[in-house]
Amino acid sequence: MTFGEKLKKLRVDNKLTQDELADKIFVTRTAISKWETDKGFPNMESLKMLCKVFNISLDTLISDEEIENRKILDDKTARQCFWVAMVGFLLCLAFAIVSATTKIPHFMIGSFVGVAIYAVFAYFSTPKYKRVEAIKANRAKFIIPKIVVILVLLGVMIGVAFEIFG
DSSP: OOHHHHHHHHHHHTTOOHHHHHHHHTOOHHHHHHHHTTSOOOOHHHHHHHHHHHTOOHHHHSOHHHHHHHHHHHHHHHHHHHHHHHHHHHHHHHHHHHHHHHTOGGGHHHHHHHHHHHHHHHHTTSOHHHHHHHHHHHHHHHHHHHHHHHHHHHHHHHHHHHHHHO
């Protein structure tokens, strides 16, 4: 039984409409609908409130199978973010090289876009469940490598700018 099926069964067994359940846990009816159709998953705060409403434990609400499925989805999303971050990295370098060889400074805009893409997607390239654990364990150890890469990319861009503008 999926999380959505469990939630719907609990709601119906407790004679609640989606609107009533949504009001009890301070979300929208649309959120309840998404959860019940397995098109979304509640955050931890909503899960805790659902447990209180139905007077059940979190383990009962979420089975090990559901947790594993969520981790698989998080891993897939993280892999996609990793590849988008790599595209941003390569865009930055490619536009910097083109700008340096052609001496056309407008190509540096592409480098800045590449750095921005890298910065955003590099953070999300770690699955959420691992990211939360890593940040709790040592925030600096998690974030510093990403900042170093961004600084190196910016250094390359500054070097190219000095070469172009002399």
